[in-house]
Amino acid sequence: MSGGNLVGLVGRDRLRLARLGALLGVGVLALAACAQAGATTTARPMRGPSSSATPVTPSATPTAATRAASPSPTPSPSIGEGEGTLRVLTFQGYVEYGGTSSQVNWLTPFERESGCVVKLDRVRTSEEMAVRFATGAYDAVSPAPDLAGLLVAQGKVAPLETALVDDYRRIPRRLRELPGLREDGKVYGIPYLWGVNRVLYEEGRPEGPSALYETSSAAIRNSPLSIADAALALGGRRPGSKTEDPFQLTSAQLDAALRLLAEGEGPDRVYWDGSLDLVRALSAGPVRIAQALPYHLDLFRRAGRPMKALEGVPMTGWVDSWMLAAKPASPNCGYRWLNWVSSASAQRPAAAWTGLAPANPEACGGHARRMCEIYHVRDSRWLRDVVFATRPTRDCGGRGGECTDYTEWAERWKQLLK
Structure with missing residues (x-):
């Protein structure tokens, strides 16, 4: 399955699912309760992506963040000063900024902590994402496996310096080493959310x-x-x-x-x-x-x-991941973004909102606990039966x-x- 064809499966339909319950006789109160359980997150009501944040002066020289690396690189310098703006392309529901609900916002904390203002574009399908990415100047993208493999093969995304992504090693090896995210010993994608058919x-x-x-x-x-x-x-x-x-x-x-x-x-x-x-x-x-x-x-x-x-x-x-463009305009903000979206703080509300499993098991708390349970996130034996796309x-x-x-x-x- 491609996450692109299931984009926003909870966020997009949540309120309509609750209203549909009464019409279909499936128990509107129960459906509404299910929807609400995923809708509430631990994030505070904050600004949207277009809100102001103090820009920082772009780095004069790219840091080690821009260099290709092997999956197990030697320790690298810290990420350099952010460039001020980050262009992000993702699926509907995968990044929320409070526009759908003031209680659903894991973008603004990133902007405040990083000083990088996110310019966010969202799509519903992999086909739409492929067109947007080919015609737009994006720094970061979250493709489903059907598109991720193509972007790697075409050289449209950059190999990553995983030493600069703090929580990368917290993600299970099986997800990190999926063929679609690696090529010739290099890592191209940071796992974000995953699901099972x-x-x-x-x-x-x-x-x-x-x-x-x-x-x-x-x-x-x-x-x-x-x-x-x-x-x-x-x-x-x-x-x-x-x-x-x-x-x-x-x-x-x-x-x-x-x-x-x-x-x-x-x-x-x-x-x-x-x-x-x-x-x-x-x-x-x-x-x-x-x-x-x-x-x-x-x-x-x-x-x-x-x-x-x-x-x-x-x-x-399938596993949806985050990748950086081959030549990002804001590589330092890009690595700050990879750090954020791989963290439990970002994946916890994302899993609760989308109804998918977080790649980082440390996110299995709070409102994401139920998602982790129903996807057997910590049950390696159950996951042996899953063939990832x-x-x-x-x-x-x-x-x-x-x-x-x-x-x-x-x-x-x-x-x-x-």
Whole structure:
């Protein structure tokens, strides 16, 4: 799954979800309570991103922050003086400044502490982010895996000096070392938020993940990367069909996954883009099985709906990270930003607001505690069943061979939805 296709899944829909509860009969008070649990953060009501902050004089000479580094660099000098302004591109809901709610603001504390005024642009999809990043002069960007791999391959983002990011080592090694965030021994991304795709059902227990595709009364996330979930399910259903990496498929494996996806195609099938679509499908329509997030399972359970999740099966997941542009105008502010977004102080409210898991386990307190519990953040055994997304590439993720790339996945997905 791409975080880009689930952007703002709580922040964007929170109030509408609560209002929708009454209409759909799922318990408006329970839904509202669930929404409010994530909406309140520990951040104080503060200024928005356009508020004034005392600018600092730009550094005359870039510091060590601008140099490429290996994942385990030798100690480096501290970050130099900030340049005064930082251009940030992210997904809706990933950075809040009090505009949605005065109680939801983890941007202004950064501005006050760093002296760097953030010029914030937010998008809803990876496609929109790719266009904006290509045409705008941004310093920092938070791409989903489908875009992150492309930016690294194209040289559009810079290798990072991880010694300048204080909390980098607090992030679990498995998240830090995902292929999409590293190349040739260099680190390009700092993990921020992550999620997992699960199969939710209401009645009976499906024999396996492939049950999601065998009926038209199903809700499937609208993303080309959902093909990987079908490939993973196919491996459990047909002997000899198991793939080494469901995000790196040969032409034959891609065909097989798409055949499974089309198997139960019918008028009742829903391809959902946002939480509101999914809630509506499971609450008012014939859909009784869905590809969804742990957050959705928690939401329905707290609303009194007997939803369950298929346990003990492989799952796909994704990690959204922060990267710096190849030639940032404000590298020092950029490293101050990486320090902030990797800290528990920033990831705690971000996780609570988005309904996703924080990459830094130290954030698992306060209002983010519930998110950490439902995503099993500290349970390494549970997380062994998660295959985290990377961008599909023709060289099979650098392992050699002939695989299909993301462009082909996107085209085949469009054909499926016609």
